[in-house]
Amino acid sequence: MPETKKHVAICGGGLVGAMMACYLAKRGYKVDIYEMRPDIRLMDVVRGRSINLALSCRGREALKGVGLEAEIVKNVIPMRARMIHDLNGKRRPIPYGTKDQYIMSIDRRNLNELLLSAAEEYPDVRMFFSHKLISCDFHKGEAEFRNEKGDNIRTQVDFIIGTDGAFSAVRQQMMKLKLFDYQQVYIPHGYMELNIPPNNNNEFAMEANYLHIWPRNEFMMIALPNLDRSFTATLFMPFDMFESLDTEEKVMDFFKEKFPDSIELIGAEELTKTYMSSKALPMVSIKCKPYHVGNKCVILGDAAHAIVPFYGQGMNCGLEDCIVLNELLDSYNDDLTQALPEYTRMRHPDATAISDLAMYNYIEMRSHVNSTMFLLRKQLDNILHKLFPQTWVPLYTMVSFTRTRYHECISHRQWQDKIVNRGITITTIGAGLGVAFGLYWLHKSGAVNSIGNLMKSARLIEGLADWLKAGKSLEAIEATKDRKKWRTMIA
Ligand SMILES: Cc1cc2nc3c(=O)[nH]c(=O)nc-3n(C[C@H](O)[C@H](O)[C@H](O)COP(=O)(O)OP(=O)(O)OC[C@H]3O[C@@H](n4cnc5c(N)ncnc54)[C@H](O)[C@@H]3O)c2cc1C
Numbered sequence: 126m127p128e129t130k131k132h133v134a135i136c137g138g139g140l141v142g143a144m145m146a147c148y149l150a151k152r153g154y155k156v157d158i159y160e161m162r163p164d165i166r167l168m169d170v171v172r173g174r175s176i177n178l179a180l181s182c183r184g185r186e187a188l189k190g191v192g193l194e195a196e197i198v199k200n201v202i203p204m205r206a207r208m209i210h211d212l213n214g215k216r217r218p219i220p221y222g223t224k225d226q227y228i229m230s231i232d233r234r235n236l237n238e239l240l241l242s243a244a245e246e247y248p249d250v251r252m253f254f255s256h257k258l259i260s261c262d263f264h265k266g267e268a269e270f271r272n273e274k275g276d277n278i279r280t281q282v283d284f285i286i287g288t289d290g291a292f293s294a295v296r297q298q299m300m301k302l303k304l305f306d307y308q309q310v311y312i313p314h315g316y317m318e319l320n321i322p323p324n325n326n327n328e329f330a331m332e333a334n335y336l337h338i339w340p341r342n343e344f345m346m347i348a349l350p351n352l353d354r355s356f357t358a359t360l361f362m363p364f365d366m367f368e369s370l371d372t373e374e375k376v377m378d379f380f381k382e383k384f385p386d387s388i389e390l391i392g393a394e395e396l397t398k399t400y401m402s403s404k405a406l407p408m409v410s411i412k413c414k415p416y417h418v419g420n421k422c423v424i425l426g427d428a429a430h431a432i433v434p435f436y437g438q439g440m441n442c443g444l445e446d447c448i449v450l451n452e453l454l455d456s457y458n459d460d461l462t463q464a465l466p467e468y469t470r471m472r473h474p475d476a477t478a479i480s481d482l483a484m485y486n487y488i489e490m491r492s493h494v495n496s497t498m499f500l501l502r503k504q505l506d507n508i509l510h511k512l513f514p515q516t517w518v519p520l521y522t523m524v525s526f527t528r529t530r531y532h533e534c535i536s537h538r539q540w541q542d543k544i545v546n547r548g549i550t551i552t553t554i555g556a557g558l559g560v561a562f563g564l565y566w567l568h569k570s571g572a573v574n575s576i577g578n579l580m581k582s583a584r585l586i587e588g589l590a591d592w593l594k595a596g597k598s599l600e601a602i603e604a605t606k607d608r609k610k611w612r613t614m615i616a
């Protein structure tokens with residue numbers, strides 16, 4: 126007797142919901158997608174969050190898993206390097222890696238539409254737009270929706286999947302259950318999108334295949350290219366700074382001081398008009414556990430782990446959630462009683478890791494340490510990766526160019542940090558002894574006869590020590606070529 130097809134209700138037809146629908150339809154499930162908004166494929170304008178996104182390895186692998194990668198990569202723009210815009214207008218590229226290591230700028234709406242249409246191709250997929258989930262009974266497998274007419278629609282299914290985003294209604298229902306952990310943090314920064322149109326020859330106004338970044342410590346702007354040869358720039362700033370720029374003149378003065386090269390790119394009039402008519406949007410970091418309820422419900426994507434965008438991984442992580450769940454359904458032969466708890470056990474440490482990494486990047490980028498330095502350190506990473514390709518894999522390379530589990534990316538980086546810190550410690554002690562000996566010798570030889578001279582010498586030596594530190598840590602790494610030796614060293 127052929128097993129009856131499992132019937133699933135997917136609440137939320139965004140990027141992750143539409144993707145999961147493809148995976149489950151491919152497995153032969155009956156899939157009903159309930160989406161709160163109208164069908165975005167029929168709408169003129171779709172308001173929402175970022176217009177374009179950085180798609181990297183994890184998201185790309187998810188697309189590959191349902192045969193959509195080739196279709197998608199026709200509609201992306203490769204970004205092979207960051208382009209750092211200094212205050213003085215100087216620009217410098219920092220490559221992401223080798224020539225075949227690039228991330229991709231993709232239009233959010235285009236991706237969502239393509240995923241919805243791909244899901245719709247499957248015979249057992251039904252889509253209900255303008256249906257907002259209002260409640261669900263996990264134990265009965267029942268879900269209740271309100272449609273555009275205000276009617277309540279109920280359905281009963283084998284299990285419910287919540288892919289309804291950061292403010293998930295499915296997660297809201299889960300929060301009523303005991304032993305459900307939840308935390309959310311709104312960061313004090315907001316974001317606002319600005320458009321950089323094509324130039325007068327209808328060409329890209331800046332180098333196209335780059336993720337453009339204006340790092341300014343407490344705030345920053347980044348810009349990703351679009352297929353229409355425009356860029357979508359996203360300004361990240363504390364809300365109180367956004368609010369303090371409350372006249373066109375203040376906006377213009379601010380940009381003249383902080384992002385002078387962007388004024389001509391955006392257009393002075395467009396800049397002030399857009400700024401004064403837009404509101405900075407919030408960014409929230411949400412963690413929760415478990416992601417499942419028995420064998421009746423599981424949440425994926427932002428519904429399970431909304432993260433700040435400072436690693437460009439939220440969507441990539443959510444799409445990878447689909448791969449992980451699909452692989453578990455394979456492993457447990459579609460037995461949800463085993464697959465769903467295992468999904469929480471496997472995925473929670475990784476989602477927490479990328480959430481913490483993104484938050485760390487946010488803090489690092491805006492910290493007192495010049496955010497340009499934060500980005501230039503990637504250059505050191507690239508050099509070390511060239512020298513020791515198997516052993517020194519930069520953190521952002523593991524995150525954005527491999528499917529290394531997020532939590533393993535962190536443990537690998539901690540191992541690298543130990544190496545460098547150990548190298549720096551040895552250098553510092555050596556330099557300290559050298560300085561002491563040097564000063565003693567200078568004193569004996571009568572070369573240092575006043576504090577001023579002493580300070581001058583100290584500053585000179587400090588600079589030398591810094592240089593040594595950098596050099597020595599490279600040397601420390603050079604000296605212990607392979608990992609085994611490194612491991613002994615830090616054991
Ligand atoms: C400024 C910014 C920049 C970003 N940049 C990147 C990037 O470069 N790379 C990257 O990987 N990620 C990025 N992200 C993160 C990315 O946008 C999210 O991680 C991703 O959209 C999550 O997809 P999702 O399907 O889980 O949720 P969503 O995209 O939020 O989709 C949820 C869907 O559920 C629907 N819904 C909500 N409530 C209900 C309900 N009650 N009933 C029915 N339907 C409902 C919504 O209408 C929506 O269609 C960025 C985010 C921001 C804010």
Ligand SMILES: COc1ccc2c(c1)CN(c1nc(C(=O)N(C)c3cc(Cl)c(F)cc3C(=O)O)c(Cl)s1)C2
Pocket residue numbers: 175177178179207228336338347349359434435436437486487490503521524525
């Ligand atoms: C549409 O809105 C947004 C908003 C933020 C981002 C993106 C799209 C895409 N983002 C990516 N970040 C990385 C990364 O690994 N790191 C460490 C970086 C982190 C920051 Cl904050 C940064 F500015 C550059 C890099 C960098 O390395 O280029 C990628 Cl790789 S892609 C951030």
